[in-house]
Amino acid sequence: MRLSPDQLVFWRHGFVTLNETIVTTWALMLALTIGSMLVTRKLRSDIAISRWQSALEILVTGIQQQITEVGLRQPEKYLGFLGTLFLFIAAANLCAIIPGYEPPTASLSTTAALALSVFVAVPIYGIAAQGLGNYLTSYLKPSAIMLPFNIISELSRTLALAVRLFGNMMSGAMIIGILLTITPLLFPIVMSALGLLTGMVQAYIFSILATVYIAAATQASKE
Numbered sequence: 596m597r598l599s600p601d602q603l604v605f606w607r608h609g610f611v612t613l614n615e616t617i618v619t620t621w622a623l624m625l626a627l628t629i630g631s632m633l634v635t636r637k638l639r640s641d642i643a644i645s646r647w648q649s650a651l652e653i654l655v656t657g658i659q660q661q662i663t664e665v666g667l668r669q670p671e672k673y674l675g676f677l678g679t680l681f682l683f684i685a686a687a688n689l690c691a692i693i694p695g696y697e698p699p700t701a702s703l704s705t706t707a708a709l710a711l712s713v714f715v716a717v718p719i720y721g722i723a724a725q726g727l728g729n730y731l732t733s734y735l736k737p738s739a740i741m742l743p744f745n746i747i748s749e750l751s752r753t754l755a756l757a758v759r760l761f762g763n764m765m766s767g768a769m770i771i772g773i774l775l776t777i778t779p780l781l782f783p784i785v786m787s788a789l790g791l792l793t794g795m796v797q798a799y800i801f802s803i804l805a806t807v808y809i810a811a812a813t814q815a816s817k818e
Contacts, residue, residue, distance in 0.1 A: 688794025710757035721812030
């Protein structure tokens, strides 16, 4: 049993490697892009709208409401980034119902990339909201002695984001793989359903934590 989709290599040339994680990640991004284009190509503003548009509006409204409740007053500014994070992680885990498919979030390289995107986005949004000087000054609060601790906090929470998502996704895949070898078919099916629920919860938690970090960075000057 493979512990990570990174172990399945389709093509290698020198230091360039094409493994299952890369293939499924790009395939998922392509599917999400095409799906978004199909859903948004005929948007209407009247009462009679399609089911797809209705589902899209519910999803967008729900994400905006969550962003607002965390403390970001202009959710539309952050919807693209935070909504994409949630949709990617959720779709990656929902596709686990496909036989032979291993979600890219079961690879530490994928979860690390997602965490690094949050690590980069936090100062970008923070500087945009406060200005460079005010944002850098926030690392010196409440006193200059807190500078190294604040920097360590930034790095440690990025690591925690990556490891938390990777650990939860990989453990679920390993449990299902073990049960398939020692139990009948029914119980692994139930575990797969629970795994889908866990995946959605993890997508929500990851997105909410990213929102909290951005909210803290953009509002530090108001404290």
